[in-house]
Amino acid sequence: MKTSIIKKMREKGLKLTPQRLAIIEVLVDKTHLHPGASLIYREAMKKVGSLSLSTVYSTLNEFSRHGIIKMLEFDKMENRYEGNIMEHINLVCKGCNKIMDYKVPVSIDLKEVAKKARFWVTDTRLEYHGYCQECKGK
Amino acid sequence: MKTSIIKKMREKGLKLTPQRLAIIEVLVDKTHLHPGASLIYREAMKKVGSLSLSTVYSTLNEFSRHGIIKMLEFDKMENRYEGNIMEHINLVCKGCNKIMDYKVPVSIDLKEVAKKARFWVTDTRLEYHGYCQECKGK
DNA sequence: TTAGCTGCAAACTATTTGCCCTAAG
DNA sequence: CTTAGGGCAAATAGTTTGCAGCTAA
Numbered sequence: 001m002k003t004s005i006i007k008k009m010r011e012k013g014l015k016l017t018p019q020r021l022a023i024i025e026v027l028v029d030k031t032h033l034h035p036g037a038s039l040i041y042r043e044a045m046k047k048v049g050s051l052s053l054s055t056v057y058s059t060l061n062e063f064s065r066h067g068i069i070k071m072l073e074f075d076k077m078e079n080r081y082e083g084n085i086m087e088h089i090n091l092v093c094k095g096c097n098k099i100m101d102y103k104v105p106v107s108i109d110l111k112e113v114a115k116k117a118r119f120w121v122t123d124t125r126l127e128y129h130g131y132c133q134e135c136k137g138k
Numbered sequence: 139m140k141t142s143i144i145k146k147m148r149e150k151g152l153k154l155t156p157q158r159l160a161i162i163e164v165l166v167d168k169t170h171l172h173p174g175a176s177l178i179y180r181e182a183m184k185k186v187g188s189l190s191l192s193t194v195y196s197t198l199n200e201f202s203r204h205g206i207i208k209m210l211e212f213d214k215m216e217n218r219y220e221g222n223i224m225e226h227i228n229l230v231c232k233g234c235n236k237i238m239d240y241k242v243p244v245s246i247d248l249k250e251v252a253k254k255a256r257f258w259v260t261d262t263r264l265e266y267h268g269y270c271q272e273c274k275g276k
Numbered sequence: 277t278t279a280g281c282t283g284c285a286a287a288c289t290a291t292t293t294g295c296c297c298t299a300a301g
Numbered sequence: 302c303t304t305a306g307g308g309c310a311a312a313t314a315g316t317t318t319g320c321a322g323c324t325a326a
Contacts, residue, residue, distance in 0.1 A: 013254070073211075073212060073213035073214065074213060075211035075212060075213060075217055076211065080212055089246075091255055091257045091259075092205060093257070094260070100255060100257065102251060102254075102255050102257070104246075105246060105250070106244045106245060106246060107242060108227075108242075110266075112243070113229070113240060113266060116240075117229055117238060117240050118270070118271040119229045119231070119238065119240070119266070119268060119269070119270055119271070120268045120269045120274050121229075121266040121267070121268040122232070122267060122268040122269070123266075123267050123268070124265070124266055124267070125264075125265040125266070125267060126263075126264055126265075127261070127262070127263040127264075128248075128251060128257070128261075128262055129259070129260060129261050129262070129263060130249040130257060130258045130259040130260040130261070130265070131257070131258045131260070132256070132257055133256040133257070137257050
């Protein structure tokens with residue numbers, strides 16, 4: 001995943017700075033956690049030494065704008081990021097804020113949406129909110 | 139839609155204050171716009187005279203927590219609300235922030251999710267982001 | 277009567293922005 | 302050498318919260 005991200009960065013003409021490489025490494029290593037900016041900042045800082053939170057934000061923003069990574073936006077909690085840009089549903093636990101991937105068993109034809117609703121889809125946001133096994137009991 | 143909301147409020151033991159009734163009326167009237175708190179505040183204020191923004195927020199929060207209405211959460215723009223709680227996809231235009239409903243042609247069995255992923259879904263958040271017809275050209 | 281609601285103001289916090297400096301290509 | 306990117310500090314803005322009255326039921 002890391003190499004494919006770097007390849008995309010080169011393709012798009014984005015600079016490969018030590019800070020960016022550290023951010024990507026953390027995102028890839030912890031992608032199962034769907035880390036937020038603060039976690040990425042803390043972990044990447046350990047690797048690179050010199051890093052600011054605003055750099056983390058601007059980097060993740062830019063990469064997400066380029067479709068290299070995916071930003072999961074939330075209102076009540078910090079945004080989360082993932083390297084897996086394949087279409088899937090994110091299961092968001094209301095109890096512990098854990099996020100898990102769920103492989104989509106069905107898929108909607110986006111051409112249908114363009115035709116029926118006259119709407120051109122650029123990205124999808126599919127989430128199920130609820131409770132994971134650990135939090136269900138409480 | 140308005141009467142069914144009021145019915146649900148009674149069922150849940152929620153008080154029907156003039157402020158709440160005005161908020162509901164606006165939400166129902168403008169539900170196609172998927173209004174935000176500020177629009178609801180402005181419009182409801184015209185109806186009821188005495189109203190504060192924090193009342194709007196607490197009311198919409200509580201109703202959404204009870205599953206009476208649905209809150210669409212965003213990071214970059216204000217949250218939006220809708221009275222239509224049937225499962226559907228919201229088409230969110232990145233150009234003008236317009237939100238449209240799209241009837242879901244397929245549906246995922248939530249029991250499958252519970253079994254396969256051990257995750258108990260309480261609510262769904264299905265959005266396609268992109269550009270509406272007006273914004274597509276720009 | 278009283279639990280729940282309203283309203284004001286202050287607080288919160290994740291994110292963004294402006295500006296100047298640094299370094300990647 | 303040129304311009305994108307990094308870092309700091311300050312600003313932003315939607316939302317929440319604490320608390321002192323109200324009022325719907």
